[in-house]
Amino acid sequence: MVLKKYNMESTFNTEPHRRYNILTDEWVLVSPHRTKRPWQGKTDNSVTVKKAKYDESCYLCPTNKRASGDVNPDYTGTYSFNNDFAALLPDTEESTFNKGLLKATTESGLCKVICFSPDHSLTLPLMSASEISNVISLWRKEYAELGANPKINHVQIFENKGDIMGCSNPHPHGQIWSQSSIPEVVLKKQIQQKKYWNANNKSLLSDYIQQEIELDERIILKNDHFVALVPYWAVWPYETMIVPIKHHQHIGQLSSEEQQAFAEIIKDLTTKYDNLFETSFPYSSGIHQSPTDGEHPEWHFHMSFYPPLLRSAEVKKFMVGYEMFANPQRDITAEQAADNLKELSTIHYTKNNN
Ligand SMILES: [Zn+2]
Numbered sequence: 001m002v003l004k005k006y007n008m009e010s011t012f013n014t015e016p017h018r019r020y021n022i023l024t025d026e027w028v029l030v031s032p033h034r035t036k037r038p039w040q041g042k043t044d045n046s047v048t049v050k051k052a053k054y055d056e057s058c059y060l061c062p063t064n065k066r067a068s069g070d071v072n073p074d075y076t077g078t079y080s081f082n083n084d085f086a087a088l089l090p091d092t093e094e095s096t097f098n099k100g101l102l103k104a105t106t107e108s109g110l111c112k113v114i115c116f117s118p119d120h121s122l123t124l125p126l127m128s129a130s131e132i133s134n135v136i137s138l139w140r141k142e143y144a145e146l147g148a149n150p151k152i153n154h155v156q157i158f159e160n161k162g163d164i165m166g167c168s169n170p171h172p173h174g175q176i177w178s179q180s181s182i183p184e185v186v187l188k189k190q191i192q193q194k195k196y197w198n199a200n201n202k203s204l205l206s207d208y209i210q211q212e213i214e215l216d217e218r219i220i221l222k223n224d225h226f227v228a229l230v231p232y233w234a235v236w237p238y239e240t241m242i243v244p245i246k247h248h249q250h251i252g253q254l255s256s257e258e259q260q261a262f263a264e265i266i267k268d269l270t271t272k273y274d275n276l277f278e279t280s281f282p283y284s285s286g287i288h289q290s291p292t293d294g295e296h297p298e299w300h301f302h303m304s305f306y307p308p309l310l311r312s313a314e315v316k317k318f319m320v321g322y323e324m325f326a327n328p329q330r331d332i333t334a335e336q337a338a339d340n341l342k343e344l345s346t347i348h349y350t351k352n353n354n
Pocket residue numbers: 054055058059060061119120171
């Protein structure tokens with residue numbers, strides 16, 4: 001196996017090392033010497049079962065009754081509703097608890113379910129870019145409406161795809177959890193971005209993607225307004241991040257042309273994911289953007305994908321042992337992962353063979 005030459009010091013291609021995550025101020029251990037096997041493409045022969053467009057037992061399909069007793073409308077595009085099993089409730093009474101070393105505070109918020117399409121059989125890579133753009137429109141509307149509520153200071157948009165990610169319903173959908181506090185990961189990223197903004201009067205991610213574009217080692221896709229890359233500090237084997245080239249604090253600031261470009265890069269990236277092991281690729285994805293508690297010039301929004309698969313549809317990475325007790329670790333380097341994703345087609349494998 002010929003090791004590709006990267007711009008980094010060559011020891012970093014083969015020797016164990018730590019990489020720094022500029023967004024969270026955390027480290028990841030990289031062990032490239034453990035990836036003995038060369039890339040062989042897909043190694044499993046999983047059969048793709050064609051799903052029906054409508055499932056009468058699905059609580060997200062149009063016209064079906066949900067656990068709450070509510071009936072979904074016969075929606076034709078996107079559809080959102082308040083989660084029937086919400087983790088946060090809007091009218092939680094404000095209270096704090098402090099006793100010795102024990103501390104707690106009540107939390108209020110609102111959780112919503114976002115249906116991407118009425119078609120039960122679809123996933124984001126199988127939808128058209130204009131259908132994905134409609135999903136982005138709904139994300140924008142929810143971010144603006146929920147964020148306008150004075151009790152809500154943060155709006156987290158995310159998707160769990162695949163039962164391996166704990167998603168029990170294959171109907172294409174995501175969630176929004178909005179709440180009064182700023183959650184932990186968001187707060188870490190905010191502190192780092194604010195430090196950089198105050199010191200440089202520029203967004204941290206503007207400078208970062210500029211460097212990545214110049215190096216061109218971890219960029220998977222690029223269009224006029226967005227890049228998709230494997231971040232230098234990626235933890236998950238095929239972790240990626242979509243970043244707008246223009247410094248936008250949140251998705252509400254996208255022009256219609258930028259929104260279309262965002263939809264296209266989501267479609268192409270998730271198609272490459274499915275093509276990697278010729279399976280409906282599982283992941284958790286989420287958008288990190290400005291909290292809604294005031295002005296945040298430092299924030300540069302981005303969408304991250306954390307997929308658990310390692311070498312095939314069956315071989316999953318577990319965060320156990322050292323990772324639970326010390327810090328995250330990976331074998332395949334970010335550059336190798338980017339190379340593997342880069343060479344894949346943006347035409348979905350199920351549409352490719354005849
Ligand atoms: Zn359904």
